[in-house]
Amino acid sequence: MNKQELLKTANQVRQGIVTAVHAAKSGHPGGSLSAADIFTYLYFEEMNVDPKDPKKADRDRFVLSKGHTAPGLYSTLANKGFFPLKDLETLRHTGSYLQGHPDMKHIPGVDMSSGSLGQGLSAGVGMALSAKLDNKSYRTYVLCGDGEIQEGQIWEAAMFAGAKNLDNLCVIVDNNNLQIDGTVEEVCSPYPIDKKFEAFNFHVININGNDLDEIDKAFKEARETKGQPTAIIAKTLKGKGVSFMENQCGWHGKAPNDEEYEKAMDELKKEGAAL
16 A cells, blocks of 8 residues: 555544444543554555455464554454444444454454453564464564553563564554553653663664654564564554544543534544545
8 A cells, every 4th residue: 555545544444443432332542543553554554464364374463452442453454354344333232243352252353352451462472482483474563552561561571572582573552641540651650661672672663653654664674673573662642633532531431422423523534535
């Protein structure tokens, strides 16, 4: 895809996020929207995945460690063709396969069930190690939240990845600086995030995680990095794309009402049309 197509797709992913969370009347729009550009680049440009064969052996793996931002992943998977876009409207409904957190047993394209914060990186490290032991070429990508990395298990996994030189592992930290209770500094500051990953033998890249040019450059650099895992620290805007949700802590885990939904979709559709 060229940049214009990726921008349009990211806009469609954001529309799907808002639609799903509104239909569910619950969920997490803020961190899904902040990571929408990263989700889009991963699935439409970076990763070797096939909607027609979700379990193919040589596919790249993705773990959504911050599993509560499932609306972002689901919207991306639907836009990629893993399941119908219409199914996004069943998010969190009784009987729907689109649960509040990713479920690898029932959702096409989901490689790891997640949602217990801090655990996803350990799973991703296991996938990357497995590829090394089996001499396989697939890569593993893990998306973490900046609040999530306050969990100690993240750093145990990072220590192992660095010690074992897992250069087929790429960790992305969605650094939107807001978690459920406030800014990450107020709750329990993880800064400087880059220096912490460097201390665990990671190659670290700092980017604007809502800029597709910087995202593109970072993932290409990660592929070329040998002997070390890569951590991409992506500075993003929580709620990106919906004006009244942007940089607002209250939209971490709240669904828009009907009026807010119409306003959000109107903004996103106008932006999409301009693209």
